[in-house]
Amino acid sequence: MPPLKPAKSRRPASIWSAVSLIVSLFAVALTSGCGDNFSDLEVLPTESYMKKPSDFLGNTYTIRAQIDSQVKWEKGVGRILAVSPESGGARLPVFVPDAVGGNLHIGQRYEMRARIEAGGLIYVESLRKY
Amino acid sequence: MLKVYASISLGLVLGQITSHAQGYAPAAAPARPVPAAAGMSAPVGGMFESNTFLEMASRAFDPSSDSMDFENGSFAWKGRTFNLTSQRAFRARFERFLLASPTEEEESYALLMNDVLQRLSVASDRSDDAIIETWEMLFRAARFDPDGGNSTIVANQVFNAWRIRKEMRGTALTQRELADMRRHQQTVVANRALMLEKLKEKKQRESVRQTSEKEGNSEHTTFPTEGAFRALELAETEAKLIAMEGQAALTGIQAKLQMQSQIVAFLVQRRYQHALLLSGFYQLLFKGSQQQLEVGKGELKSFFPNTDMVFTVDMMAFVANEAITDVNKGVDAVNTAYAEDRAIIALERLQETFFLGEYMPELNAIPVEQRRMLLDLYRDMMEAVELAEAKDYNGVAQYAERIALIAKDFPEMRVLSSVETAKSMSDMAVFAASQYRNLGDIDKARAELQQAIDIWPSNPSIREFQQETTKLATAGSQGVQIFDDLYKRGDHRGIYDRRMDLGFALAEDTERQPLLMEVIEQVSTIDLLVAQSAEALKQGDPYVAWELLAEAAKFDPDDAPMNRARAELAPRVADFVVYLDRAQRQAAEAQHAGSLAGFLAAQDIYPASRMCREGIERQSSALMAHLSTQAEAVEE
Numbered sequence: 024m025p026p027l028k029p030a031k032s033r034r035p036a037s038i039w040s041a042v043s044l045i046v047s048l049f050a051v052a053l054t055s056g057c058g059d060n061f062s063d064l065e066v067l068p069t070e071s072y073m074k075k076p077s078d079f080l081g082n083t084y085t086i087r088a089q090i091d092s093q094v095k096w097e098k099g100v101g102r103i104l105a106v107s108p109e110s111g112g113a114r115l116p117v118f119v120p121d122a123v124g125g126n127l128h129i130g131q132r133y134e135m136r137a138r139i140e141a142g143g144l145i146y147v148e149s150l151r152k153y
Numbered sequence: 154m155l156k157v158y159a160s161i162s163l164g165l166v167l168g169q170i171t172s173h174a175q176g177y178a179p180a181a182a183p184a185r186p187v188p189a190a191a192g193m194s195a196p197v198g199g200m201f202e203s204n205t206f207l208e209m210a211s212r213a214f215d216p217s218s219d220s221m222d223f224e225n226g227s228f229a230w231k232g233r234t235f236n237l238t239s240q241r242a243f244r245a246r247f248e249r250f251l252l253a254s255p256t257e258e259e260e261s262y263a264l265l266m267n268d269v270l271q272r273l274s275v276a277s278d279r280s281d282d283a284i285i286e287t288w289e290m291l292f293r294a295a296r297f298d299p300d301g302g303n304s305t306i307v308a309n310q311v312f313n314a315w316r317i318r319k320e321m322r323g324t325a326l327t328q329r330e331l332a333d334m335r336r337h338q339q340t341v342v343a344n345r346a347l348m349l350e351k352l353k354e355k356k357q358r359e360s361v362r363q364t365s366e367k368e369g370n371s372e373h374t375t376f377p378t379e380g381a382f383r384a385l386e387l388a389e390t391e392a393k394l395i396a397m398e399g400q401a402a403l404t405g406i407q408a409k410l411q412m413q414s415q416i417v418a419f420l421v422q423r424r425y426q427h428a429l430l431l432s433g434f435y436q437l438l439f440k441g442s443q444q445q446l447e448v449g450k451g452e453l454k455s456f457f458p459n460t461d462m463v464f465t466v467d468m469m470a471f472v473a474n475e476a477i478t479d480v481n482k483g484v485d486a487v488n489t490a491y492a493e494d495r496a497i498i499a500l501e502r503l504q505e506t507f508f509l510g511e512y513m514p515e516l517n518a519i520p521v522e523q524r525r526m527l528l529d530l531y532r533d534m535m536e537a538v539e540l541a542e543a544k545d546y547n548g549v550a551q552y553a554e555r556i557a558l559i560a561k562d563f564p565e566m567r568v569l570s571s572v573e574t575a576k577s578m579s580d581m582a583v584f585a586a587s588q589y590r591n592l593g594d595i596d597k598a599r600a601e602l603q604q605a606i607d608i609w610p611s612n613p614s615i616r617e618f619q620q621e622t623t624k625l626a627t628a629g630s631q632g633v634q635i636f637d638d639l640y641k642r643g644d645h646r647g648i649y650d651r652r653m654d655l656g657f658a659l660a661e662d663t664e665r666q667p668l669l670m671e672v673i674e675q676v677s678t679i680d681l682l683v684a685q686s687a688e689a690l691k692q693g694d695p696y697v698a699w700e701l702l703a704e705a706a707k708f709d710p711d712d713a714p715m716n717r718a719r720a721e722l723a724p725r726v727a728d729f730v731v732y733l734d735r736a737q738r739q740a741a742e743a744q745h746a747g748s749l750a751g752f753l754a755a756q757d758i759y760p761a762s763r764m765c766r767e768g769i770e771r772q773s774s775a776l777m778a779h780l781s782t783q784a785e786a787v788e789e
Contacts, residue, residue, distance in 0.1 A: 072750070073732075073735075073750055073751070073754060074735075076739075076744065076746065076747040076750065077744070077747070094749070094769060094773045095773040095774065095776070095777045097777050097780075097781055099784065100777065100780050100781045100784050101780065103749070103773050103776060103777060105753050113732070113750075113753060113754030113757045114753045114754065114756075114757055115750060115753070116746060116749040116750050116753055116773070116776075118746075118776075118780065140746075142743070142744045142745055142746045142747060142776075142779075143739075143744055143746040143747035143750065144745075144746035144776070145746065
């Protein structure tokens with residue numbers, strides 16, 4: 024599991040402005056269809072995952088799902104959501120770090136980029152509504 | 154404690170066996186303390202209930218009428234008291250009568266006896282020839298079996314009286330001859346004395362004249378000797394005459410007394426016809442002034458207990474006639490009661506009538522079929538009385554139902570109700586004994602059990618109590634070892650199944666007793682959950698049923714009945730169980746995310762699942778805690 028980003032940064036504002044610009048450009052590129060990092064990923068085989076999560080450790084998948092409920096939330100850490108995959112099957116628990124998630128509401132549909140971490144945790148690295 | 158149990162068990166079992174063997178239970182129960190807990194004790198009036206039953210049974214089943222008192226051996230009839238003999242002897246004769254059928258011989262005998270009695274009545278021909286002819290008829294009557302030879306006795310008595318009378322006639326003749334002889338002898342003696350006196354005077358005169366030459370007085374000595382001899386003869390005649398008069402008087406009295414004695418004997422023996430026969434002959438043989446009874450006063454006093462009358466032969470004849478009339482009325486009453494389906498009344502009246510007129514041909518007016526039915530009823534009732542005395546309530550109830558089929562006027566419901574009450578009382582006493590035994594109050598347990606035995610010796614609950622007590626006593630000695638073995642093997646169900654035995658065995662074991670209680674509580678909870686699961690399954694909710702069984706499994710996953718129920722239910726909730734098992738297995742391996750996925754999947758199948766809700770909460774918390782720890786570690 025990657026270390027979580029610290030909440031505070033002490034770098035100068037100019038650097039931050041530059042980074043923001045780059046990210047914005049990158050985001051525009053993504054939305055325009057160039058360099059889409061979700062579409063390249065395989066869809067998580069939920070049935071197989073359910074049977075043996077440990078077989079998927081370290082892999083990264085895309086998950087298209089609807090938020091069913093928020094199971095747990097802890098400030099500064101993130102939230103555990105129960106999502107219903109578009110492909111059907113049982114609900115899956117996913118962890119959305121605070122840094123990744125914004126205002127997530129039940130019923131919203133998201134396409135998520137997730138990596139399978141230790142213990143079978145579905146760690147959402149990024150997500151976007153669809 | 155074990156000794157005490159053994160004491161209860163053996164002592165009371167022996168007591169019970171003895172009671173059964175003898176056909177009765179002890180009449181008096183030992184003093185019984187009043188139970189402390191009213192809810193678990195038989196009422197104090199248990200013995201009263203038992204006695205009440207016996208009194209009821211005695212009234213309901215005893216076919217004897219009130220006039221028959223077998224305890225004192227007496228039968229009261231119109232102020233007269235007969236000797237009843239023993240009940241067994243009476244029962245034998247009565248049953249023989251009920252089994253017998255009237256014969257032609259008995260009818261002929263009845264006709265003959267009536268004929269003889271008719272000929273002896275005052276209105277009939279009383280000539281010597283007619284009387285002799287009547288007397289000869291007695292010998293014909295004696296040839297019949299029902300007569301029992303009593304007519305011969307009458308004939309002999311009469312003949313004896315006639316013989317004495319004849320002898321008295323001969324005696325009177327001899328007396329007259331002796332009297333004549335006495336008169337002659339008196340004359341001879343008196344004349345001889347006068348003549349001797351005259352001769353003496355003449356001799357004295359001649360002796361004066363011939364003083365010198367005459368001596369010889371041989372004549373003088375001869376006369377006094379002859380006179381004495383004649384006087385002696387006279388005295389002998391006198392003695393003979395007196396003796397003959399005394400003998401004649403004695404013989405006459407003897408004949409009269411013999412006949413009077415026999416009349417009384419016939420009456421007391423209920424041979425009324427023979428009493429009438431002999432009375433008739435007596436009145437012919439002896440004059441009116443000889444009618445007062447001189448003998449049998451003792452027997453008559455007991456026969457007529459409340460009277461100071463002067464007993465006469467006529468009075469005996471009157472009583473005999475009255476008895477015969479009463480027998481006829483009794484027979485009519487029996488037949489009427491029987492015809493009106495009042496068999497119990499018919500049987501009671503028949504017993505009275507039978508005893509009063511046992512030797513009377515009039516009893517033959519009772520039909521044979523009726524006799525047989527009354528015999529069945531009589532035997533059933535006697536058997537029921539004996540069963541009631543032995544307190545065999547089941548037997549009493551059976552006989553009550555049987556009797557009710559024969560006799561419509563039998564109080565069946567009263568008997569059955571009393572039987573049920575007595576049985577309930579005994580059961581309650583056994584229950585109280587069990588409770589006291591379980592509480593360790595042995596004295597009260599013993600008293601209650603004795604009470605139960607007194608009320609109903611053959612109560613099956615008593616045997617069960619004995620077996621249970623014996624089992625407890627046996628188990629007590631091995632209880633510690635059994636408990637240790639089972640507990641070591643984790644066989645909680647085995648401990649639970651022997652909880653009663655082990656409870657007594659470990660009652661004073663402070664180390665094992667809490668463990669035993671814990672196991673009992675645990676298995677009881679499992680049983681409760683398994684039962685609830687079965688109920689949920691009946692209501693069509695297999696997932697709830699499974700969760701209940703899963704809950705039970707937490708107490709003892711090896712419990713056989715619970716696992717059996719789970720195995721039966723598993724196919725119906727297989728998908729749910731697969732996810733749950735997976736979630737639990739991963740939870741056990743601290744794979745919180747995988748476990749959480751399993752619980753969520755299971756919850757999708759059964760959204761109301763408590764196990765899933767709790768599992769989700771538990772695993773999400775653990776997962777979040779883990780993530781939080783990681784985040785803090787990164788920050789640092």
